[in-house]
Amino acid sequence: MTIGNWKLRIGEDREVPENVLSELENFLSKQWREAAMEDVREIGNSWWAVEKLLIPSPIVRIDIAPTLDSNNPQKFIYEVEVRPAGLGTTLKLLPNKMKSQWKEVLTGCYCQGFVSLDTPIQDDALAAEVLDMSYFEKIPSEKGPFWIRTKIDDHRAPDLEKISLVPIQMDGYKGYLLKLGLGFPLKDPSSLPWERGFVLKPIQGARMKGVKIWLPQKRDGTSTRTKIWQTVIEEKGSPYLWQPFISPKAEECEGKKGWFIWRVFFGWFDWQQGYRFIGGLWNWRPNLRVHGASDAVMGGLFKKR
Numbered sequence: 391m392t393i394g395n396w397k398l399r400i401g402e403d404r405e406v407p408e409n410v411l412s413e414l415e416n417f418l419s420k421q422w423r424e425a426a427m428e429d430v431r432e433i434g435n436s437w438w439a440v441e442k443l444l445i446p447s448p449i450v451r452i453d454i455a456p457t458l459d460s461n462n463p464q465k466f467i468y469e470v471e472v473r474p475a476g477l478g479t480t481l482k483l484l485p486n487k488m489k490s491q492w493k494e495v496l497t498g499c500y501c502q503g504f505v506s507l508d509t510p511i512q513d514d515a516l517a518a519e520v521l522d523m524s525y526f527e528k529i530p531s532e533k534g535p536f537w538i539r540t541k542i543d544d545h546r547a548p549d550l551e552k553i554s555l556v557p558i559q560m561d562g563y564k565g566y567l568l569k570l571g572l573g574f575p576l577k578d579p580s581s582l583p584w585e586r587g588f589v590l591k592p593i594q595g596a597r598m599k600g601v602k603i604w605l606p607q608k609r610d611g612t613s614t615r616t617k618i619w620q621t622v623i624e625e626k627g628s629p630y631l632w633q634p635f636i637s638p639k640a641e642e643c644e645g646k647k648g649w650f651i652w653r654v655f656f657g658w659f660d661w662q663q664g665y666r667f668i669g670g671l672w673n674w675r676p677n678l679r680v681h682g683a684s685d686a687v688m689g690g691l692f693k694k695r
Contacts, residue, residue, distance in 0.1 A: 504538075
């Protein structure tokens with residue numbers, strides 16, 4: 391599959407157990423939603439969906455290590471993306487029945503289309519095309535709300551957030567990980583679990599920028615102890631958190647050793663007052679830093695019954 395100048399390597403569809411998805415739906419609708427809304431209140435930044443719908447976003451994405459544990463699958467979560475990437479790519483791999491669920495979620499939130507300002511990311515344009523919704527590269531004259539993508543330091547952000555279904559200034563903020571016990575504040579690097587392994591990440595960030603993985607035994611994608619110490623010292627004043635290392639699932643693909651994770655999308659259905667599974671992607675790389683690089687392989691994720 392080709393999107394603009396981006397060529398995707400697509401693998402076979404995979405399934406996620408229904409009971410795992412049900413538990414994640416409950417987790418998002420209750421504990422996570424409450425923690426994310428508390429982040430908003432603490433920072434004092436808000437946007438249309440928060441004010442009008444009392445939710446952080448109509449569509450969110452959980453990045454998680456593959457698991458069969460339906461009792462507590464949230465312990466395998468890396469993070470929850472409130473303005474997730476990959477909407478268009480995922481929609482391309484889903485059947486029409488599931489695409490209609492995405493349309494139902496967005497129209498149920500009065501979405502008037504997608505807005506992408508000063509960004510090379512083409513994925514939202516693809517999502518708009520697949521869903522037959524409006525797409526703008528300039529601020530539209532309509533009142534909104536819109537799914538808006540722009541830089542977090544865009545000087546127009548305060549005004550844009552008045553018509554935005556997703557955060558701009560708080561995009562990539564991960565304070566909820568601390569509130570939910572899925573991450574811990576970085577206080578003293580010497581107290582980190584160096585003997586077991588951990589992941590260090592900025593409290594606000596995206597696309598794995600600034601993320602450091604430490605394992606006692608070096609693997610592709612991990613950082614050295616020296617590099618981690620340098621990061622903490624150089625970024626002094628920029629809040630970091632750490633998580634215990636949660637291994638992606640090891641798997642050989644195309645003759646290469648690698649690892650894969652699930653990227654699972656959930657939509658807010660107002661009539662159910664909850665988030666529900668609407669499809670997803672699995673993502674493989676020959677590297678522990680699993681994201682959408684040129685050596686990545688991905689495929690559709692569906693509910694296993």
